[in-house]
Amino acid sequence: MELVLYHGEPNGASLTVLAALAESGLDIPCRPIDLLSGARHALPEIAEPIALDLGIEGEGPVLVIGGEAMTESVFLAKYLDELAGGCGLQPDDAYAHWEMLMWCRQITERLSPAAALLGNLAHSQAAIAAIPASDFAALAASVVSDDLRARWQALHEGRADPAQVADSEAKVDQAAQRCEDKLADGREFLMGAFSIADLVTYSWLAGMELVRPEAFAETPLTRAWLARVAVRPCILAALAMANTPEPLKTWAPGPEINRWG
Structure with missing residues (x-):
């Protein structure tokens, strides 16, 4: 099944997933998108968009698997770690x-x-x-x-x-x-x-x-x-994928402010 990772600049949620991918050693095609242009909301060939449309993380990365959008950086990092057979990013205990x-x-x-x-x-x-x-x-x-x-x-x-x-x-x-x-x-x-x-x-x-x-x-x-x-090394690899000179200054609308403190 074909996998494609759409991501923004390596900061925030996109940095988490790009670094997890680098740590995993998996060979998954990565396609950078301009989050500040709204490109995340016009991704091609998505048949199951509910996670894309209603994800709580805001303008985070999207892993597309067989037409289904997968989102939320912690879950994606876990998925990549487990897909790789466990590369040490999660405790065994x-x-x-x-x-x-x-x-x-x-x-x-x-x-x-x-x-x-x-x-x-x-x-x-x-x-x-x-x-x-x-x-x-x-x-x-x-x-x-x-x-x-x-x-x-x-x-x-x-x-x-x-x-x-x-x-x-x-x-x-x-x-x-x-x-x-x-x-x-x-x-x-x-x-x-x-x-x-x-x-x-x-x-x-x-x-x-x-x-x-x-x-x-x-x-x-x-x-x-x-x-x-x-x-x-995984952070350096993720940052090397930046298209701007200072990726840690690149932000897009993120999660909703927690109403409950």
Whole structure:
């Protein structure tokens, strides 16, 4: 069955999946798309689009398998690891595996919406606002999810809720501190051994060093961990697929801000 991975620049969710693919050693065709043009919503030959249309991750990568769209970076990283026969990205121990998944869930529910909002306001909002009205209307009409369309529209109109911005800054700060606490026992990586937890957390947190540097002012262990992950071969391979000089500054509308804190 033919597989194709559509992805944005190696940052956020796309970085997670590209790095997982590199770690797996699988030979899957990769096709870069311009997320800021809405290209994700016009992918060809998709017969089963429900995950594409209603995925909660926002403008994340899409793995197409026999016409079916598969989304959500944590699930895709798990799928690639298992498709490769297990390349070490998931713990074998049942409790450790549960712990990794719980960590990933907190990152995707708390950090990723916050990072996407701050990253878009810092680096992408001007480009989205500059899309001509008629072109933007066509882009918005192609987005099936009401929640995701609303985030596109807010960026196009230059709207930002100060309370959401402040909450997002706090959540980035909390994520950096949470990593600091996890690394305090001397471990090299978040779960001890390098895992999907490191991929997911790095993918959303690395770009925040540029946007929210104060979050890292008193987290030396987190900064050292970011530096260790940055030179992993799978991260370097993913970043080498960039089409822009600074992929960690490339953001697209991401997950919905968690309404429940």
